[in-house]
Amino acid sequence: MLFIVLLTAPLGAAVASLFVRKSTAVLEWLTLLASAVYLTAASGITYAVVVRGTSGEGADFSADALVAILIMIIAVVGSAAAWYSTGYLREEVRKQIIGFSRIKQYYILFNLFLMVMFLAVITTSPIIMWIAIEGTTLSTAFLISFYNKPSAMEAAWKYLIINSVGLLLGLFGTLLFFIPLLRSGDSNGLITWQMLLDSAGTGNPLIAKVAFLFLLTGYGTKMGLAPMHTWLPDAHSKAPVPVSSLLSGVLLNVAFFGILRFKAVTDRAVGQAFADNLLMFFGLFSVVVAAFIIFIQKNYKRLLAYSSIEHMGIMALGFGFGGAGPFAALLQMIYHALAKSVLFFSAGNILLKYSSTKTDKVRGVISALPVSGTVFLIGFVVIAGIPPSGIFLTEVSIFSAGILSSPVVAVAALFAVVLVAVGFLRIVASLLFGKKPDSLPGGEAGLRTIIPMIAVLSILICFGFFIPGPLRSLIRAAAGGR
Amino acid sequence: MEGSGHIVLSILAGILQIVMLPLMAPLVTGIIRKIKALLQNREGASVLQPYRDIGKLFRKDEVINPDASWVFRFTPYLLFSTTVVAGISVPLITTIRIFGFTGDFLTLVYTLALGVFFLALAGMDTGSSFGGFGSSREMTVAALSEGGIVFSILTLAIAARTTNLSSIAAAVELLPLPSLIPVILAFSGFLIAMLAETGRFPFDNPATHLELTMIHEAMILEYSGRKLALIEWASSIRLVLFISLGVNLFFPWGLASSVTFPLLAVSTVLYLFKVLLFCFLIAGIETGMAKLRFFRLPDLLFTSFILSAIAIGLMV
Amino acid sequence: MAGQYFEYQFFIEMLILTSSIFMHLVRKNSSIVVLYMVQSFLVVLLLVLSSIHRLSAALLAVIVLTFLVKVVIAPVFFFGLIKKNRLKFSVSTYLNVPVTLVVLTALVAVAHSHFFTSFTAIITRGPDTLFLCIASILISFFLIINRKGALSQMIGVLSLENSIVAFASMAGLEQTPGLQLGIVFDILVWTVIAVVFVSMIYRQYGSLDVTAMRHLKE
Amino acid sequence: MPALGTIDFWVFIIPAWFIAGAVVSLLLTRYDHAANLAGGLFAITGAAAGILFAVSILMSGTIASISMPTSFPWLSVSFRVDSLSAFFVLIISLLVLLCSVYALPYVKHYYGKYNIGLLGFMYNIFIAGMIMVVTADNGIFFLIVWEIMSLASYFLVIFERDNPEHIRAGSVYFIMTHTGTAFILLAFLLLYRTTGSFDFAVIKNSASAIPPLVKNTVFLLALVGFGTKAGIIPFHTWLPSAHPSAPSHVSALMSGVMIKTGVFMLMRLFLDIMAPSPGWWGLVIVALGAVSALLGVLYALSEHDIKKLLAYHSIENIGIIFLGLGSALFFLSIGDEAVAALCLVAALYHTFNHAVFKGLLFLGAGTVISETHTRSLEEYGGLIKYMPQTAFLFLTGSLAISAMPPLNGFISEWLTFQALFSGIQLRSAFVRGVFTLAAGSLALTGGLAAACFVKVFGTTFLARPRSHAVSHASEPKLSMRAAMAVLALLTVLLGLFAGPVVSILSKVAAELGGFAGRALAPPADVWSLGLRDGFANISMPVVFALLTGGTAVVFFAVRAVFQKGRTVTCRTWDCGADLSPRMEITATGFSRSIIMIFKGILKPTQQTDTEYNDASMRYFPKTSVVTLKNANIYETYFYRPLVNTITRISGYFKKIQSGSINAYVLYIFLTLIGLLVVYVMRGM
Structure with a gap:
C-alpha cells in the first residue's frame, strides 16, 4: 500500500494540477500536500525496512536498505524543493519572469519527475527502472528549458x-544482462533483480563484462561521470533552482543506484575487481576533471554542478575501493544530497537578488542576504569536506580505504579534492564578502525561500555530528548487501 | 694565613677587575691618538687629554631638545653601566673566574648590544636627520659585526670546550701549536669585527663630524654636558674592553693562573704591555688605511665572519 | 527459437543496417525520415517474425502499437515539422561522404571483430545477424556524432533504439508485452518532446544547426 | 564521561566551556555589548581554568586522558594530556587570558559595524580548537579540531570583511592551510596503511614496524603540512598577510600560539610517536629553521606595516624554535640524550617566550593602530608623549624579542646558541657545517632583529609626529594596559627565573624525548643555569641585578658628584630652516642600508616618483617619493607558476566542455569503444 501511495501522491498532484485554473495557491497546496503524503509513505517504508530488513508489495515493488536510503533522499529533498519552489516561483512571478501557465507546467512536471524517481528505485524490474529513468529525462527536459x-x-x-543516447546504451547493457536468464529458459514473466542475481554466475563472464561496460557508460552518463558528464553543468545552470537541486541531489543518486544494482550482479558473475576498477577509473577521472574546471569556474551555479560531478566521482571511488568505502560512500550520498540542495537553495536566493549567476557580478552577499549568505557558506564548508562536516569524515574514510587498496588513486583523488576546496573558496570568498552594491536593497526574499533551506541544513548538521543508530544499520546493510 | 692573604688578594683582584677598565680607558684612547699623531707627523695632544675632556664635559651645562623623551635622558646611564658590566666579564690579568657567575661571552656580547640598542634609539629620539641615519648605520654595522665577534670567540670556545671567557683564556694558553692557525684566523676575524664594534677605521672615523662619514658621532650629536661625557667615556671603555678581549683571549700568555701577588704583578705589567702593542696596531691601521665607503663595509664584515667560520672548521 | 525464419531475419537485419548506412548518405530531411520509416517497418517485421510461433493478442497489440508509433505517428510528426518550418535540407555533416564511408566500414568491421565473439553464445546458428545488429547500433550512434542537424540527431537516437530492439528480438530478449508497451510509450513521448524541441530550436535559432548552440562552454 | 572533579574531567570540560561561550555569544548576537562580555568572560574563565589545569598536570606529572567512541569506526574523541600538551595548554591559556582581558574594551570599536556575536563565537571556537589540537589523541579527531581551528581563524582573519585586502589575505591563508592539512592527512593515511590505526597510541606502539621509506615520506609530508601552519619559509606566504588582517588580539593569538601548534605536532610526531628518527630529519629542520630565522627578520626589516612586520618576526622566531627542535632530533639520533634535552628545553623555552613577547607586541601594535587608525610606520612618531605607558610596555617587548638581557628572549636564544654549539663540536664535517651556518644565521638574526626593533620603536614612539594620525592618540583603557603590563612583567620574570623555568621544561623534555628518570637535564637552580661539563653557565638574577643596579649607581653617582650642571631645553640647530617631521628618518630610510646589503636575497625593487614644479625645466622637483619593495620570490618563482600551471591544465580540461553536442556524444562513443578494447582484449 505504502508503495502505491508513494507513487500516486506525486502522480495525483500532477494530474490534479492539470485541471487547476488561475490559482497558483491551489497548485502550491497540491504539491505540498503530495509532498507531505510521500514523505510519510517513504518514512513508513523506511521504518518497515529498518524493522524487517526488507519491505515489498507484490512482485512489483520492493525495498531493501539501499532503496530505503534513496527514497528517503528523494522524499526529503523533493519535499524541501517543493516547499522552496513555492517561494521561488512566486518571487519570479513578482519579477515578471514567468506567468501562470508556466507555473502550472512546472508543478505538473515537477511532480511527475518525483514520481518516476520513486518508481525507478522501488521497482523490482530492471527494465521498469530503465523506463522510469528515461522518464526522468522526459519530465525534466521541459523544466530545464523552463x-x-x-x-x-x-x-x-x-x-x-546525450541522456537518451546514454540511456539507450544502458538499455542495451540491461538486455545483455538478461542473456543468462534466457539460456536457462526462464524468460517468461517479469525479470526481477533477484532473478538476475540468481542467474549471474551461470552466464558467459565476457558477456557480463561487456554488458556492464555498456551499462556503466550509459547510466554513468546520467550519473555524471566524466567524460560523459557534459550535459550536467549546462542543465544544472539553466534549470530553475529547485529543479537543479533535485537533479543534483537526487537524480544523480538514482542513476548511481542503477549502476550499483548491476554492479552487484556483475560482481557475482565476474568477481569484484572488474567493476571496482572501472568505478575507480571513472571516479578518479570525474574528480580530477571537476577539480580542474572548478579551479577556473566563473559561474556559481555551474560550480555547484561540477561539485556534484566531483562528489559522484568520490562515491564511485568509495565503492571502487571497497573495505570501508561503500559505507562511507553511501553516507556521503546522503550528506551530498542534503548539502547540495541547501547550496542550490541559497544560490537561488542569491540569483533572485542579483539576477546573475556570474561570480564577477555578485559581491557582498553576506551583507545583502545575511541568512542565505551564511547558509551558502556553511554549505560550502560541508560540501568541500572541511571539518567538522560529515563529508570530511566520509572522504577520509574513503581515502583510508583507498590507501589500503590502491594508494596512488587515493592520493591523486585527495589532492583533487583539495583543489576543489581551493577553487570553491575562491568563488565563495568573492561572492559572499566585500561590499554589496549600494543600489541593491538588502533583505531576504521571504520565509518560503528561507525555511526549507534552514530545515534541510538542520538535518544535515545533525547527521554531520550524530548518525542515528537505525540509519547507521541501514547504511551498513546497504553497503554490505549491495 | 695563606687563606686570608688569598682572600685579600682576591678582593683586590675583584675590585681591579671592576675599576681597571673604566679608569684606564681614556688613557688608551689618548695613547692611540698620540701614536696616530706621531705617525702622521703631528705632535698631538697629551695622552691624558681624554680625561680632561670628560671631566670638562661633566661640569658643563647641557642642552636637550624638547622633542626628546626619557629614552634620550636615560640612555647615557644605561650605556655606561652596560659597558662596565660587560667589562667585568673580561679576563684582564688572571684566568681565575673571580666572579663565578659572569663571564659567558654571549652574555657579554648581548649586554653590549643592549647599550647600542638604546643609543640607537636615543639617536632617533630628537628627530634630527643626523641622529636617524646615524642610528640606521650603527645598527647595520652592529648587526653584521655581531656574527664576527661571536664566531671568532666561538672558535676559541670550541677549542676550550667552554663559553666562559676566563676559562677560554686558560685553555687557549695550553693549546698545542697546530691549533694556532685557527686561532690566528679567528683573531683576524675578531680584529675586523672589533674595529667595527668600536667605531674605528675603516668603519667609522671617531674624530669626524662630517655628515657623510660619521656613524657613531652622528647618533650622539645631540648630546651635551654630562650625558655626552658618559657616552664618550663608555665608548672608550668599549674600546679597551675589546682590546682586552683580543689580547687576553687570543694571546693569553702571562695571565695569572692563580691568585698570588707576584703572578698578579707580572701579569698586570704584561697585560698593559700587550694593550700598548694593540694600540700601536690600531693606530697603524688607522694611519695606513682610508675609511671605506659604507656599502663596502659588509664585505669586510662578512669576511670576518667567514674567517671565523673557517677557523671553527679547522678546530677539532 | 525462431530458427526457421533465420534467413529472413538475416535479410531483414541486413536491410536495417543498410537503412542506417543510407541515413548517413542522404542529404534531404524528408529522405532521412523515409529511411527511418522503412527501418521501423523492418523492425516491426522482425518482431513479427521472431514471435510468430507464440503470437498472443497482447503481443499482437504491442506489435501493432509499435507499428503505429514508429511507422505512422513519428514520421507524421517529422513530416509535419519539415513542412511547417520548410526544412527541406538537413544541415551538413562533420565528415564528408568518402570519409564517412570509411568510418562506417570500420564500425562494421569492429562489430564483426572478436570484441563481440562471445555473443555467439547467444545464438548458436548464425551469429552474423547479431553482429549486423551491433554494427547497426554503432552506425546509428555515429550518425548522432556526425550530423549537425537537430532532426538528424533525433532520427539517429531513434535509429539507435531500433537497432537495439532488433538486437533484442534477434537474441530472443523480448520482454513481457506490458514492458514492451512501456518502452514504446516512452519512445512516443520522447518523439513528441523531441519534435517540440526541434521546432523550439528552430524558432530560437532560425535553423536546425546544432553548431549554433555552443554558448555553454564553461 | 569521567567523574566530575577528576583531572580527566577537566580535559573535556575546558574545550566544552569555550564552545559554550561561543554559543552564548552567538545567541546574544543582537546585543553587541552583551555578546562581547559573554564571549570575553567565557574565554577568560576558561583560560584561567586552563592555566590551573595545565599547571597541575605539569606539577604532578600525571597524564590525563579520556576517550569516547563515535559513530565512525576510526574516529574517537580522545584526549590525552601529558606534560608537553600541558605545557602548550598553559601557553595558550595564558595568552588567551590576557588577550581576552585586552579585547573587552578593544572590541568596542567594532560595535555597530560588524557582528560582535559572531566574533565572540569564532574567537571561542578558535581557542577551543587550539586547546583540542594540543590535547587530541586520535589522528582523525586531531584533523577535525585542526581544521576547526584553521577555519575559525580564517573567519577571524576576514572579520573585517568589507576590506578586499583582508578577504584576499584570508583566501590565501585558507588555501595554504587547507593544502597543508591535505599533506597532514596524507601523512596520517600512510601511517594508517602501515599501522592500521589513526590512534596516536597505537601508531606509537607499532612505530618500529614502519618501513623507512614510509617513515621518511611521512616526515616530509608532515614537515610541509605542519610547517605551513608554523609559517616556516617557504610555506610562510600566508602569514604576513593573514595575521595583520585579524583584530589585534586575535593576531596576538595567531602569532603567539596558533602557529606553535604546528611546532607542537612536529614535536609530538617526530619525538614521540615516530621516534626514533634518522639524523637527517634533524638537520633538515635545523636548515629550515636557519633559513626562516634569517629571511624572516630580513623581510621584517623591509616592512613598514607594523603588524606585517610583527608577523614576519613570527617567522623568524619559529625559525629559532626549529633550530632547537632540529638539533634535539639530531642529537637523539646519535644517542646524545643530554644535549638533546638541552636543545628541547631551548625550543620549548623559546616557544613560551615568543608567545609572551609577541603577544605583548601585537597588543601594543593594536593599541597604536586603534589610536591612530593606520598601520603604516611612516605615519607614526612621537607617540611616547601621548601614550607613555604603552610605549614603555612596547619597548619591553621590543627588548625581549631582540634578545636583550636580562629579558626572556635572551635566555632562550642563549640556550639555542648553546644547542648549536654542541652541534659544532661534533666530528662529522658535514654536520658541523650545518650547525655552524645555523649558528651564524642565528647570530645575524639577533643583530638584525635588534636593528628592526630600533626602527619600529624609534619611528613609532620617538621624535616628532609624522602625520596627523598621531595627534588624537591617548592611552588606552586600563584593562588593555593591564594585559600588556602582565605580559611585560612576564618577559622580565621569565628572564629572571630562568633556572626554575628550565628545570620544569627539562621534565617536559625528558618525558617527550623518552629519557625520563635519568638526570640529563641541564643543572639549574634559582640562581644559575649551567650546561653539562661546565661548558657554560649563566646567572640571570645576577645579570639582572648588575644591569639595573649598575645603571642606578651610575645615575645617582653622576647626580651626586656633579650637582652643578644646568639643563637647558632648546631646539636643535636647524640651519635656519624649521625642523619638520619630513627631516626625520623614515622607516624605509632606516632599513634601506640593510636591504641594499642583502639585495641578493631580498631583490628589492625601487620606484621613484618625482613631481616637478615646472614641466619644461626639470631642476626643481616638488616632491619625490621613493618606494622600496621586495620582490616576492616565493610568489614569483613558486606559487605563481604553480597556480599558472594549474590554470593552464584547467584550461585543457575546460576544453572538454567545448559546447558541441556532437563532441559530447563522441566522448561517450569513444569511452565505450575504449573500454571495450581494453577489457575485452584483456578478457581474451
Missing part, C-alpha cells in the same frame, strides 16, 4: 540527446 531562453534551449537539447 525559461525558454536560447541558452536554456541549448542546455535542454543537449540534456535530451
Whole structure:
C-alpha cells in the first residue's frame, strides 16, 4: 500500500494540477500536500525496512536498505524543493519572469519527475527502472528549458540527446544482462533483480563484462561521470533552482543506484575487481576533471554542478575501493544530497537578488542576504569536506580505504579534492564578502525561500555530528548487501 | 694565613677587575691618538687629554631638545653601566673566574648590544636627520659585526670546550701549536669585527663630524654636558674592553693562573704591555688605511665572519 | 527459437543496417525520415517474425502499437515539422561522404571483430545477424556524432533504439508485452518532446544547426 | 564521561566551556555589548581554568586522558594530556587570558559595524580548537579540531570583511592551510596503511614496524603540512598577510600560539610517536629553521606595516624554535640524550617566550593602530608623549624579542646558541657545517632583529609626529594596559627565573624525548643555569641585578658628584630652516642600508616618483617619493607558476566542455569503444 501511495501522491498532484485554473495557491497546496503524503509513505517504508530488513508489495515493488536510503533522499529533498519552489516561483512571478501557465507546467512536471524517481528505485524490474529513468529525462527536459531562453534551449537539447543516447546504451547493457536468464529458459514473466542475481554466475563472464561496460557508460552518463558528464553543468545552470537541486541531489543518486544494482550482479558473475576498477577509473577521472574546471569556474551555479560531478566521482571511488568505502560512500550520498540542495537553495536566493549567476557580478552577499549568505557558506564548508562536516569524515574514510587498496588513486583523488576546496573558496570568498552594491536593497526574499533551506541544513548538521543508530544499520546493510 | 692573604688578594683582584677598565680607558684612547699623531707627523695632544675632556664635559651645562623623551635622558646611564658590566666579564690579568657567575661571552656580547640598542634609539629620539641615519648605520654595522665577534670567540670556545671567557683564556694558553692557525684566523676575524664594534677605521672615523662619514658621532650629536661625557667615556671603555678581549683571549700568555701577588704583578705589567702593542696596531691601521665607503663595509664584515667560520672548521 | 525464419531475419537485419548506412548518405530531411520509416517497418517485421510461433493478442497489440508509433505517428510528426518550418535540407555533416564511408566500414568491421565473439553464445546458428545488429547500433550512434542537424540527431537516437530492439528480438530478449508497451510509450513521448524541441530550436535559432548552440562552454 | 572533579574531567570540560561561550555569544548576537562580555568572560574563565589545569598536570606529572567512541569506526574523541600538551595548554591559556582581558574594551570599536556575536563565537571556537589540537589523541579527531581551528581563524582573519585586502589575505591563508592539512592527512593515511590505526597510541606502539621509506615520506609530508601552519619559509606566504588582517588580539593569538601548534605536532610526531628518527630529519629542520630565522627578520626589516612586520618576526622566531627542535632530533639520533634535552628545553623555552613577547607586541601594535587608525610606520612618531605607558610596555617587548638581557628572549636564544654549539663540536664535517651556518644565521638574526626593533620603536614612539594620525592618540583603557603590563612583567620574570623555568621544561623534555628518570637535564637552580661539563653557565638574577643596579649607581653617582650642571631645553640647530617631521628618518630610510646589503636575497625593487614644479625645466622637483619593495620570490618563482600551471591544465580540461553536442556524444562513443578494447582484449 505504502508503495502505491508513494507513487500516486506525486502522480495525483500532477494530474490534479492539470485541471487547476488561475490559482497558483491551489497548485502550491497540491504539491505540498503530495509532498507531505510521500514523505510519510517513504518514512513508513523506511521504518518497515529498518524493522524487517526488507519491505515489498507484490512482485512489483520492493525495498531493501539501499532503496530505503534513496527514497528517503528523494522524499526529503523533493519535499524541501517543493516547499522552496513555492517561494521561488512566486518571487519570479513578482519579477515578471514567468506567468501562470508556466507555473502550472512546472508543478505538473515537477511532480511527475518525483514520481518516476520513486518508481525507478522501488521497482523490482530492471527494465521498469530503465523506463522510469528515461522518464526522468522526459519530465525534466521541459523544466530545464523552463525559461525558454536560447541558452536554456541549448542546455535542454543537449540534456535530451546525450541522456537518451546514454540511456539507450544502458538499455542495451540491461538486455545483455538478461542473456543468462534466457539460456536457462526462464524468460517468461517479469525479470526481477533477484532473478538476475540468481542467474549471474551461470552466464558467459565476457558477456557480463561487456554488458556492464555498456551499462556503466550509459547510466554513468546520467550519473555524471566524466567524460560523459557534459550535459550536467549546462542543465544544472539553466534549470530553475529547485529543479537543479533535485537533479543534483537526487537524480544523480538514482542513476548511481542503477549502476550499483548491476554492479552487484556483475560482481557475482565476474568477481569484484572488474567493476571496482572501472568505478575507480571513472571516479578518479570525474574528480580530477571537476577539480580542474572548478579551479577556473566563473559561474556559481555551474560550480555547484561540477561539485556534484566531483562528489559522484568520490562515491564511485568509495565503492571502487571497497573495505570501508561503500559505507562511507553511501553516507556521503546522503550528506551530498542534503548539502547540495541547501547550496542550490541559497544560490537561488542569491540569483533572485542579483539576477546573475556570474561570480564577477555578485559581491557582498553576506551583507545583502545575511541568512542565505551564511547558509551558502556553511554549505560550502560541508560540501568541500572541511571539518567538522560529515563529508570530511566520509572522504577520509574513503581515502583510508583507498590507501589500503590502491594508494596512488587515493592520493591523486585527495589532492583533487583539495583543489576543489581551493577553487570553491575562491568563488565563495568573492561572492559572499566585500561590499554589496549600494543600489541593491538588502533583505531576504521571504520565509518560503528561507525555511526549507534552514530545515534541510538542520538535518544535515545533525547527521554531520550524530548518525542515528537505525540509519547507521541501514547504511551498513546497504553497503554490505549491495 | 695563606687563606686570608688569598682572600685579600682576591678582593683586590675583584675590585681591579671592576675599576681597571673604566679608569684606564681614556688613557688608551689618548695613547692611540698620540701614536696616530706621531705617525702622521703631528705632535698631538697629551695622552691624558681624554680625561680632561670628560671631566670638562661633566661640569658643563647641557642642552636637550624638547622633542626628546626619557629614552634620550636615560640612555647615557644605561650605556655606561652596560659597558662596565660587560667589562667585568673580561679576563684582564688572571684566568681565575673571580666572579663565578659572569663571564659567558654571549652574555657579554648581548649586554653590549643592549647599550647600542638604546643609543640607537636615543639617536632617533630628537628627530634630527643626523641622529636617524646615524642610528640606521650603527645598527647595520652592529648587526653584521655581531656574527664576527661571536664566531671568532666561538672558535676559541670550541677549542676550550667552554663559553666562559676566563676559562677560554686558560685553555687557549695550553693549546698545542697546530691549533694556532685557527686561532690566528679567528683573531683576524675578531680584529675586523672589533674595529667595527668600536667605531674605528675603516668603519667609522671617531674624530669626524662630517655628515657623510660619521656613524657613531652622528647618533650622539645631540648630546651635551654630562650625558655626552658618559657616552664618550663608555665608548672608550668599549674600546679597551675589546682590546682586552683580543689580547687576553687570543694571546693569553702571562695571565695569572692563580691568585698570588707576584703572578698578579707580572701579569698586570704584561697585560698593559700587550694593550700598548694593540694600540700601536690600531693606530697603524688607522694611519695606513682610508675609511671605506659604507656599502663596502659588509664585505669586510662578512669576511670576518667567514674567517671565523673557517677557523671553527679547522678546530677539532 | 525462431530458427526457421533465420534467413529472413538475416535479410531483414541486413536491410536495417543498410537503412542506417543510407541515413548517413542522404542529404534531404524528408529522405532521412523515409529511411527511418522503412527501418521501423523492418523492425516491426522482425518482431513479427521472431514471435510468430507464440503470437498472443497482447503481443499482437504491442506489435501493432509499435507499428503505429514508429511507422505512422513519428514520421507524421517529422513530416509535419519539415513542412511547417520548410526544412527541406538537413544541415551538413562533420565528415564528408568518402570519409564517412570509411568510418562506417570500420564500425562494421569492429562489430564483426572478436570484441563481440562471445555473443555467439547467444545464438548458436548464425551469429552474423547479431553482429549486423551491433554494427547497426554503432552506425546509428555515429550518425548522432556526425550530423549537425537537430532532426538528424533525433532520427539517429531513434535509429539507435531500433537497432537495439532488433538486437533484442534477434537474441530472443523480448520482454513481457506490458514492458514492451512501456518502452514504446516512452519512445512516443520522447518523439513528441523531441519534435517540440526541434521546432523550439528552430524558432530560437532560425535553423536546425546544432553548431549554433555552443554558448555553454564553461 | 569521567567523574566530575577528576583531572580527566577537566580535559573535556575546558574545550566544552569555550564552545559554550561561543554559543552564548552567538545567541546574544543582537546585543553587541552583551555578546562581547559573554564571549570575553567565557574565554577568560576558561583560560584561567586552563592555566590551573595545565599547571597541575605539569606539577604532578600525571597524564590525563579520556576517550569516547563515535559513530565512525576510526574516529574517537580522545584526549590525552601529558606534560608537553600541558605545557602548550598553559601557553595558550595564558595568552588567551590576557588577550581576552585586552579585547573587552578593544572590541568596542567594532560595535555597530560588524557582528560582535559572531566574533565572540569564532574567537571561542578558535581557542577551543587550539586547546583540542594540543590535547587530541586520535589522528582523525586531531584533523577535525585542526581544521576547526584553521577555519575559525580564517573567519577571524576576514572579520573585517568589507576590506578586499583582508578577504584576499584570508583566501590565501585558507588555501595554504587547507593544502597543508591535505599533506597532514596524507601523512596520517600512510601511517594508517602501515599501522592500521589513526590512534596516536597505537601508531606509537607499532612505530618500529614502519618501513623507512614510509617513515621518511611521512616526515616530509608532515614537515610541509605542519610547517605551513608554523609559517616556516617557504610555506610562510600566508602569514604576513593573514595575521595583520585579524583584530589585534586575535593576531596576538595567531602569532603567539596558533602557529606553535604546528611546532607542537612536529614535536609530538617526530619525538614521540615516530621516534626514533634518522639524523637527517634533524638537520633538515635545523636548515629550515636557519633559513626562516634569517629571511624572516630580513623581510621584517623591509616592512613598514607594523603588524606585517610583527608577523614576519613570527617567522623568524619559529625559525629559532626549529633550530632547537632540529638539533634535539639530531642529537637523539646519535644517542646524545643530554644535549638533546638541552636543545628541547631551548625550543620549548623559546616557544613560551615568543608567545609572551609577541603577544605583548601585537597588543601594543593594536593599541597604536586603534589610536591612530593606520598601520603604516611612516605615519607614526612621537607617540611616547601621548601614550607613555604603552610605549614603555612596547619597548619591553621590543627588548625581549631582540634578545636583550636580562629579558626572556635572551635566555632562550642563549640556550639555542648553546644547542648549536654542541652541534659544532661534533666530528662529522658535514654536520658541523650545518650547525655552524645555523649558528651564524642565528647570530645575524639577533643583530638584525635588534636593528628592526630600533626602527619600529624609534619611528613609532620617538621624535616628532609624522602625520596627523598621531595627534588624537591617548592611552588606552586600563584593562588593555593591564594585559600588556602582565605580559611585560612576564618577559622580565621569565628572564629572571630562568633556572626554575628550565628545570620544569627539562621534565617536559625528558618525558617527550623518552629519557625520563635519568638526570640529563641541564643543572639549574634559582640562581644559575649551567650546561653539562661546565661548558657554560649563566646567572640571570645576577645579570639582572648588575644591569639595573649598575645603571642606578651610575645615575645617582653622576647626580651626586656633579650637582652643578644646568639643563637647558632648546631646539636643535636647524640651519635656519624649521625642523619638520619630513627631516626625520623614515622607516624605509632606516632599513634601506640593510636591504641594499642583502639585495641578493631580498631583490628589492625601487620606484621613484618625482613631481616637478615646472614641466619644461626639470631642476626643481616638488616632491619625490621613493618606494622600496621586495620582490616576492616565493610568489614569483613558486606559487605563481604553480597556480599558472594549474590554470593552464584547467584550461585543457575546460576544453572538454567545448559546447558541441556532437563532441559530447563522441566522448561517450569513444569511452565505450575504449573500454571495450581494453577489457575485452584483456578478457581474451
